[in-house]
Amino acid sequence: MPMGARILRRRENVLEGRPVNHGRVLVVDDDPKLSRIFAEVLHGAGFAVDTAADGRHALALLERLSFDTVITDLALPGMDGMEILRTVRERGLEVPVIFVTGTPQLSTAMQAVEFGAFRYLLKPIDPEQLVEVVERAVRLHKLAAIKRQAKEYLEKEQDSEHPGLSERFSRALAGLELAFQPIVRWPQKRLVAYEALLRTSEPSFPRPEKLVHAAETLGRVHELGRAIRARAALRMQKSPMRLFVNLHSEELLDDALYDPKAPLSLIAGRTVLEVTERAGLDRVPDVRARIDRLKRMGFSVAVDDLGAGYSGLSSFVQLDPQVAKLDIALVRNLHREPTKRKLVQTITSLCKELGITVLAEGIESREERDALEGLGCDLQQGFLFARPGRAFPAVHW
Known part of the structure; x- marks a missing residue:
């Protein structure tokens, strides 16, 4: 069964009883149908969702908006998913990046871990798994932001009291x-x-x-x-x-x-x-x-x-x-x-x-x-x- 049909058939079951989440997700995929399905599943689970069809559009959105996680296909025209991740890290953005792919390769998986990818999901993706992984990524991103703010506050306190x-x-x-x-x-x-x-x-x-x-x-x-x-x-x-x-x-x-x-x-x-x-x-x-x-x-x-x-x-x-x-x-x-x-x-x-x-x-x-x-x-x-x-x-x- 095609992945889109599989997700559509199970979407309603996934969304039942889900709490409203306050996280923003960027979905990057050159397949408009699949991108729309991902967006509908995640939106129904309580996330705000933006979509991009290629890497350049995705990076432009990341510059303008604040996201709690990014989901990107590895195989994209022009700038692929790995290049998106590499650019995100070079720019100092700490947003979790989740890769999806239908053709897994060990070399790519190694690169994904090395550049700090959050997860590496294989197609076809179970919608329950998708929502679960995104929920965890968003929670960890928000927690990291809180920790970073606390650390910055403590550092300022320490810096202002060097003698002590x-x-x-x-x-x-x-x-x-x-x-x-x-x-x-x-x-x-x-x-x-x-x-x-x-x-x-x-x-x-x-x-x-x-x-x-x-x-x-x-x-x-x-x-x-x-x-x-x-x-x-x-x-x-x-x-x-x-x-x-x-x-x-x-x-x-x-x-x-x-x-x-x-x-x-x-x-x-x-x-x-x-x-x-x-x-x-x-x-x-x-x-x-x-x-x-x-x-x-x-x-x-x-x-x-x-x-x-x-x-x-x-x-x-x-x-x-x-x-x-x-x-x-x-x-x-x-x-x-x-x-x-x-x-x-x-x-x-x-x-x-x-x-x-x-x-x-x-x-x-x-x-x-x-x-x-x-x-x-x-x-x-x-x-x-x-x-x-x-x-x-x-x-x-």
Whole structure:
């Protein structure tokens, strides 16, 4: 049965009992009939809907109007759906983009994830699924906007009280602590490493990201990084295990990082530097030369959140990592979503060909653990095995 007829036949059932939503959706498709059907289904579900027949019209609408999500066909005349997504991200627009296609390809799916597509739907699309996915995208977009406004407000408050922020940051450094989370090899049930995670006894920084942001605001990232590296090295002196330590991209500019007598340099051969805030790599001159220098010292390099956004592939080129950590969004409920499994399988196979070890983090269920093992990803980390602890926590097998 043609997709249009399928949707029309089921449309009434989908819309029954749906609450009115206050979200605006842009539908981009060169098939006017299909575009109209999508619009009718979504409008009936409570969304305001605009349509565009091609990419240029869509981008013009995105410039003039505020949308909560975009649904676009991948195959469009002129500017295709992937180019729309790429342009949206280049312009700094954070609207969720949902792809629909009748001819799925792994390379396209990989690109979609890499550029931050919200979902990748295959035709024929169940109308219930369409409405459900759009509802979730709109909710998350609105939530992100609220969080962004709150963050901007807090940043203004902090920026207006730099003296107070500096004092609190200094107290946080004095009370700096590290928590450690095991990294294991499954199903061998073998502990292979610990990741050092930032903590502090200063109550005004309950989350690590707040402390990192304060360091960025105050220009004290190097100071924070030195303290973390020194404490991590001290804690690992009596342990033979490998150590993962987060490294802010700005720390690559700190001469102390390359000091062969620095505490962490003394255990470089079993230390993996996990580069965070990778968007800032573009501001680091000669980044590849700096990474190569660290490798010659004995350090290994990891990229985190592979698959989380546009910077992932460029980071591969810049960092040439030995380890790649899968984004938690790919891990969550992996066993229930075939598209995620296919993407993880492709990433794992590609990394194997390149000699890169894949580490999956954020594992919370046995089902996720077993699905990852089946896809060739046996290096794992998450609450299922152990929560982070000040002492080296035991692993729950």
